[in-house]
Amino acid sequence: MRLSPDEIIFWQHGFIKLNGTIVFTWGLMVVMAVGSKLITRNLSTDLTRSGWQNLLEILVTGIEKQIADVGLEQPKSYIDFLGTLFLFIALASLCTVVPGYEPPTGSLSTTAALALCVLVAVPFFGIKEQGLAGYLRSYAEPTFIMLPFNIISELSRTLALAVRLFGNMMSGAMILAILLTITPFLFPIAMSVLGLLTGMVQAYIFSILAAVYIAAATRSRKPKPSQPNPA
Amino acid sequence: MDSMTLIAIASIVTAGVTIALGSIGPALGEGRAVATALSSLAQQPDAAATITRTLFVGLAMIESIAIYCFVVSMILIFANPFWNHVIAQTAGK
Numbered sequence: 027m028r029l030s031p032d033e034i035i036f037w038q039h040g041f042i043k044l045n046g047t048i049v050f051t052w053g054l055m056v057v058m059a060v061g062s063k064l065i066t067r068n069l070s071t072d073l074t075r076s077g078w079q080n081l082l083e084i085l086v087t088g089i090e091k092q093i094a095d096v097g098l099e100q101p102k103s104y105i106d107f108l109g110t111l112f113l114f115i116a117l118a119s120l121c122t123v124v125p126g127y128e129p130p131t132g133s134l135s136t137t138a139a140l141a142l143c144v145l146v147a148v149p150f151f152g153i154k155e156q157g158l159a160g161y162l163r164s165y166a167e168p169t170f171i172m173l174p175f176n177i178i179s180e181l182s183r184t185l186a187l188a189v190r191l192f193g194n195m196m197s198g199a200m201i202l203a204i205l206l207t208i209t210p211f212l213f214p215i216a217m218s219v220l221g222l223l224t225g226m227v228q229a230y231i232f233s234i235l236a237a238v239y240i241a242a243a244t245r246s247r248k249p250k251p252s253q254p255n256p257a
Numbered sequence: 258m259d260s261m262t263l264i265a266i267a268s269i270v271t272a273g274v275t276i277a278l279g280s281i282g283p284a285l286g287e288g289r290a291v292a293t294a295l296s297s298l299a300q301q302p303d304a305a306a307t308i309t310r311t312l313f314v315g316l317a318m319i320e321s322i323a324i325y326c327f328v329v330s331m332i333l334i335f336a337n338p339f340w341n342h343v344i345a346q347t348a349g350k
Contacts, residue, residue: 095306189321190317190320190321193324194320194324196331197327228317231313231314231317234313234314
């Protein structure tokens, strides 16, 4: 019973293995990069535009609105990181309709890498927004006793992100594999539809949680200047 | 009962009990969360977007607990270090 796409080996030379995770991740990256490049070659701003450009615009404005709803001002500076997270995980889950494909997020390596990206991005955006001293001071809030708890919560949030995504993707693939050996026809199709749904939800959850963590790190703690009373 | 049998029994039973007990709490919690979200949606339909988004985030956090139990159960069945150690010993003998 295959536990992750790590075990599909396409090519091996010594200890360098080209396994399923790497091949499918690179395949997704090529599809996303080449597809976007082809669609954005001739952008048009009038009313007649290609359906693909419409699709990309819907995606970008939708993600931007979600990021603004979470509470991040200037969503445009965060949309490249958060949008890429969402689109990569969503596309990784959507492509399960292609036969012979296993989502690379079903391997703990991929999800751990994505969670580590979030772990690095949160201090990065926090320091960019508040300066180094301001960001480090936020760890000692509300009192100094909370310093170890804040650090531990930072690390456990990252672990939770990785394991949540990995568990959801792996369980979907495993349920499908088990059902295919028991009742192969209708029930596996229902389960794969459920797997698609949970994949989309998990992509949304991952990026929204990353946005919430970044918003918590960049929230300005300076007291707002009071508005002058209109006399 | 030698140690190999004991390890096998313990792993199998623990895997089953882990996932059985570990699904009860999150299921109850998610049920309560969705019920509260539905009642607040009925009270304030204009805030549907915020309520729905918060509901999904909350459900994902509750679901993570069940996922942790599932991962432990899978490790016990498929990537069990104690079982691998015992198998390697008997293969080497």
